[in-house]
Amino acid sequence: MLDASYYAALGLSSIRDKVLEGERLSAADGLALFACPDITAVGALAHHVRCRLHGDVASYVVNRQINYTNVCVNGCVFCAFRRDSEDEPGAFVLSKEDILQRLRAADATPLKLDELHIVGGCHPTRRLDWFIDVFRAARAQCPSLPIKAFTCVEIEHFSRLEGISTLEVLQRLKEAGLVMMPGGGAEIFDEKLRAELCPHKASSEAWLRIAGEAHSLGIKTNCTMLYGHLETVEQRVDHLCRLREQQDRSGGFTCFIPLPFLTENSRLKLPEDKLGPQRGLDQLRTVAVSRLLLDNIPHIKAYWIMMGEKLAQTALWFGADDLDGTIVEERIGHMAGASSAQGMTISQLEHMIREAGFTPLRRNATFESVEANA
Ligand code: V47
Numbered sequence: 010m011l012d013a014s015y016y017a018a019l020g021l022s023s024i025r026d027k028v029l030e031g032e033r034l035s036a037a038d039g040l041a042l043f044a045c046p047d048i049t050a051v052g053a054l055a056h057h058v059r060c061r062l063h064g065d066v067a068s069y070v071v072n073r074q075i076n077y078t079n080v081c082v083n084g085c086v087f088c089a090f091r092r093d094s095e096d097e098p099g100a101f102v103l104s105k106e107d108i109l110q111r112l113r114a115a116d117a118t119p120l121k122l123d124e125l126h127i128v129g130g131c132h133p134t135r136r137l138d139w140f141i142d143v144f145r146a147a148r149a150q151c152p153s154l155p156i157k158a159f160t161c162v163e164i165e166h167f168s169r170l171e172g173i174s175t176l177e178v179l180q181r182l183k184e185a186g187l188v189m190m191p192g193g194g195a196e197i198f199d200e201k202l203r204a205e206l207c208p209h210k211a212s213s214e215a216w217l218r219i220a221g222e223a224h225s226l227g228i229k230t231n232c233t234m235l236y237g238h239l240e241t242v243e244q245r246v247d248h249l250c251r252l253r254e255q256q257d258r259s260g261g262f263t264c265f266i267p268l269p270f271l272t273e274n275s276r277l278k279l280p281e282d283k284l285g286p287q288r289g290l291d292q293l294r295t296v297a298v299s300r301l302l303l304d305n306i307p308h309i310k311a312y313w314i315m316m317g318e319k320l321a322q323t324a325l326w327f328g329a330d331d332l333d334g335t336i337v338e339e340r341i342g343h344m345a346g347a348s349s350a351q352g353m354t355i356s357q358l359e360h361m362i363r364e365a366g367f368t369p370l371r372r373n374a375t376f377e378s379v380e381a382n383a
Contacts, residue, residue: 039246055297055328063330067367069358070334072124073115078102081130085207089274089345124374127158131166144185155374161219162194165211189374192231199244224261237270264308273346300328
């Protein structure tokens with residue numbers, strides 16, 4: 010493992026040395042890792058780092074995702090989930106009772122939830138107070154259940170809708186019980202490409218600023234990168250470096266999730282050379298490079314919904330240490346052609362982790378380990 014002469018032959022000696030010394034890699038190192046022909050060599054470096062941080066542990070969470078609506082003002086070209094209005098075929102908007110009923114059903118299992126993950130489109134008229142009421146009702150129903158909800162994009166949307174600052178939106182949500190935010194909406198930070206893919210969405214600057222504001226209030230957040238579409242490896246590395254810089258400033262990112270673009274039902278059509286079986290290897294490499302560049306973000310998630318179960322399991326050997334969770338119901342990936350299941354049981358997740366050679370750890374929304382709370 011990490012044989013010096015092998016890495017020398019690949020031209021990766023200095024990267025190997027930095028990894029062994031725990032030194033920060035540069036953007037140029039990131040590019041060299043993307044260019045390296047041997048992805049197992051890249052994977053072994055990432056595995057070394059993940060073992061230093063987490064040993065042989067791979068975590069999962071007993072969670073329930075609730076997508077409250079897919080009606081969205083942003084109109085991002087890649088998104089197969091969104092609808093422009095409630096009248097469009099396939100549009101949905103959940104009522105308060107729909108959400109609470111889903112929560113009751115999921116929490117009725119003897120094992121209980123450790124995370125409620127609420128995320129959806131930026132609905133043109135659904136106001137912040139409506140969501141605050143939902144949070145309060147959810148907490149009345151399940152008082153100790155951590156609520157992970159809304160990306161930086163939704164926070165900016167509420168700020169516009171309510172005419173208040175993003176910091177105030179966050180403060181109000183925190184008072185109502187928000188403890189954690191998912192990492193979506195980061196997409197790709199490069200401004201030129203972002204203008205092509207999601208011109209109406211919060212800018213890169215706004216996304217990072219809002220993450221920093223959440224961190225300043227003690228709300229932890231995750232972060233993501235949507236990749237495997239039109240971006241270059243330079244733009245990927247730039248994205249990862251911007252996350253790393255933000256983390257140096259505000260320190261509240263808990264987990265990074267690289268999201269491979271799923272192509273079905275998307276208005277964004279990829280050229281032939283971007284499609285095909287090499288996408289699996291690219292996913293493993295991207296997980297590995299993320300682990301290596303993001304030296305200040307504790308966890309890397311192989312999100313089984315988007316990667317598929319088999320590749321997510323393999324990614325545990327390429328730097329990932331978390332698989333996300335039981336999910337129960339997922340729409341963003343599945344409306345874009347995800348072939349993974351809708352949900353998994355605890356024993357399926359643990360089996361997947363053990364079969365890959367790791368020790369399962371059940372965690373909550375903020376990545377603290379939980380004892381089975383049956
Ligand atoms: O922001 C949209 C992405 C994100 C597609 O923080 C797509 O724990 C692939 O961020 N193909 C939402 N990806 C999902 C997300 C997430 C999921 C699970 C856990 C966490 C977490 C965060 O999904 C969006 C966008 O980047 N997305 N369309 C697509 N066709």
